[in-house]
Amino acid sequence: MAKVTLDRLRKVYPNGFVGVDDATFEIGDGELLVLVGPSGCGKSTLLRMIAGLETITSGQLGIGDRIVNDVAPKDRDIAMVFQSYALYPHMTVAENLGFGLKLRGAPKDEVARRVRESARMLELEPLLDRKPAALSGGQRQRVALGRALVRQPQVFLLDEPLSNLDAKLRASTRVEIARLHRTLGTTMIYVTHDQVEAMTLGQRIVVLDKGRIQQIDTPMALYNRPANLFVATFLGSPKMNLLQGVLAERGDGFSLRIADDNELPLHPEPDLRERVRAHLGKPLTVGLRPEDLSLAAPAPGHLQARVDTVEPVGNEAFLNLDCGGSELVVRLPPRDLPRPGDVVHLGHNPEHMHYFDPERGGSLRA
Template sequence: MADLQLEEVRKVYDNGQVAVHGASFGIADGELMVLVGPSGCGKSTLLRMIAGLEEITSGTLRIGGRVVNDVAPRDRDIAMVFQSYALYPHMTVAGNLAFGLNLRGLPRADVDRRVAEAAQMLGLDGMLGKRPRELSGGQRQRVALGRALVREPSVFLLDEPLSNLDAKLRHSTRTEIARLHQRLGATMVYVTHDQVEAMTLGQRIVVLDGGHVQQIDTPMALYERPANLFVAGFLGSPAMNVLRGELHAADGLRLALATADGLPAASLPLPGVQVPAAWLGRPVALGVRPEHLRPAAGEGLGARVDVVEAVGSEAYLHLDGAGRALVSRLPPQALPAQGAHVELRADPAHLHFFDPQDGTRLHA
C-alpha cells in the first residue's frame, strides 16, 4: 500500500471555473479517507485528479512518495470503483473480475488465484458463472469492488459506489466495504455526498464546499467541534439547529433572538453558560444539536409542536420556536401532542457559537 500527499492541488477549467482551490492534506498508508460535500463541491474532481483522469492545474500530488502529476493513470498503481457498475454484460462474473488482469498479461495461474481470493472475500464464490443481468444491484456492486480488488493496487479510489443501491443494500454494502478495509489494511479514498456514509465509514473526513476544504478531522471531532456553520449544518441528521441573535447577561445569560421579517421577540435562557465579556451585546449564531435541545420544565424558548416523528428507538419533534423551524431528538417516552406548547432548554455543555458574518467558530 502507499500514502498520498496533496500540496496546494488546484483545478481550473478552460472557461476559468475553479473546481478545486488549493487542497492540501495527507492520507496515511492504510487509512480510509472520505471526501464529502454537496454536489459541485469538487470532491469527484479531486478524486479524478488522484486517479489521473483530470489534469492537475497546479500543485503537487504524491503517491507513495512519488510525484505523479504527469504519470499516466495505468502507471499510478491505483484501482477505481465508479458510481455505475460498468460491468461487461456478455461476460460472467469471473470474466469481469479477470478482464483487467488478462489485459496486463498476467499468468493464468496468478489470475485464477486472485479471482478466487476476491470472490471468497466478497461472497461471490457461487456466482462466478453468472452474468451481470442475473445479479442484484448489491451483487453487481460487489463484482465492481472485486474487479478493483484483484489488481492489488497501492490505493483504492471509490466514487459514490453505493448511490445506485436502495437503503437496505446501501447499509449492507457499506458494512462490507468497512470490513474489507479492515481485512486488507488498504489505503482507500472514498467520495460521497451522503454524510451518514461519511460518518460511518471514514477514519477521517475531508469536508468540501465550493472547491474549498472546510475541515479535516475524525467523524466525532467534526460532529462535536465543527469549524464553521457549513460543517455544522452539513454533518448530522437532522441538521444542527442554528439560532441567531445577541447575548445579554441581564438576569442571567440569554440569547435574544434576532427579530426580522415580522418574527416575534423571543429569547433562549442559557443558565450556567459562561462566555467572554467581548461576546455580550454582539450578534452571534448559536448552534444546538437536536439531541441537546429538549422540552423541559421552567422558563425556556416557547415553541409549538408541529410534527411528531416516532421511529422506534428515538423520536423527533419538529417545532416552531417564535417563527423558527427547530428539531428536537428525544428517547422513546411519552411525547407531547401535535400543537402542544413546550418550553425548550439547551444543554449548556453542548453549545456551539459562530460568527454570523463569516460562519467561523468562536473560541472562548
C-alpha cells in the first residue's frame, strides 16, 4: 500500500491541447478515490499519467516515497484494470490470473497460491479451468480484476471497469469492488463517468471538467455543498433544479423574481445574507434538489408550475414541470400523482437552497 501525491500535474499535447491542468491532491494510503467527470474531462488521461502510460508535461508525481515521473510503468508497482477485459483467449482463467506473475519470474508455488487466493475472493474457483469464451461478461470482468489482484501492488488503477456490463452486473460488480477494497485496504484510484458509481464507491471524489479539478470532497459533502454550478448539476440524479431570476428585497428576507409573476422567497442563513444581498437588483441562480420540492396548496411564496410529464419508477415518481420557462423535476412518493397539463403549486425547503453567481458559476457558500 502507498499514498499517491500529485503536485501541479499538467499534460499538454503537441497540438497545444491541455488535457490536464494543475492537478494537485493526495490519495491517502488505503483510500479508494474516484475521478469523475464527463467524456473528455481528463480523468482517464490523469489515470494514465499515474500509470506511466502518458508522459507528464510538468509537475511531480509521487507513489509512496518515490518521485516516479521518469519511472517505467512496470517499475511503479501498480496494477491497472481497463474498460476492456484484455484476457488471453487461449488461456484458462487460472492461466490468465497467474500470467503476470509468471512473466516476473515468480515461483510456481507462489503463483498457484496467489491465484487460489484471488479466485476465492472473487468467487472464481469453479471457473479456473474455463477459457474466456465460456464466461459471461461479469465473470470476465472479475477475472480482469483478479489478474490485477494477484500482483499485490501498492496501487490499483481502475479505468471505467464496469462500462461494458449491463445494469444488473454493474451493480453487483460495484458491490464486489467495494468489498474487495474493505478486505484488502489497498490504495485504489477509480475512473468513471457514472456519478452513481462515483457516489457509491468513492471515499472521496475528484470532480473534473475540461482538464481542471472542480472540487474534491466526500460524496455527501459534494452533494450537499457543491462548489459551483457544474458540480451541482453533474452529481445527483435527477440533477439539481436551477431557477434564474432577479433578486429583490422582501420583508425580512429576499425574493427571486422569475417569469410568469412567480416569486420565490429566500431566507439565506446569517453567514450568507451579505453575499446574497450583494446581488440585489441583479440576476441570481438558486438551486433546489428534486427531493427539496413538494406539492403544496396555493399560498404566497409557493411556485406555480404546469406538469409536463409524470415518470413513475416504482418506489418513487418524478414530475417534470414547466415553471415560467424553467424546467423543474420533483421527486415524490408514487401516490395520488397529478396528470400532464395540471397546474400545481410547490413548497420548498429554504434550508436546502443553493445560491450561485450566474456569471461566474461559483457557489455563494464557497
